[in-house]
Amino acid sequence: MEQSELQALADKLDRLIEHCGKLERDNAMLRELQDDWNRERAQLMHKNDLAKNKIEAMIGRLRSLEHH
Template structure:
């Protein structure tokens, strides 16, 4: 193998390594975003449950008032 072929192969390998590192960084960023979305979703579901419970309690009180 000639020196130029070895250098071309080394250059391609360097580019492949850079691309892999970029993909790893992108993947880590996407995982962080996914974690953020999952936390936000859990918070919204909790708020939704609280609101649902309050509404159900109000409906129960209104029904109790109707029967009196």
């Protein structure tokens, strides 16, 4: 193999290594975003459940007032 071919192969390998590093960083960032969204979703679901329970309790109190 000629020196120029070896150099071209080495250059391609360097670009591939750089690209892999970028993909790893992007993947880590996306995983962090996913974790953030999952936490936010859990918080919103909890708030929704609290609101639902409060509304159901108010409806129950209103129904009990109707019967009095």
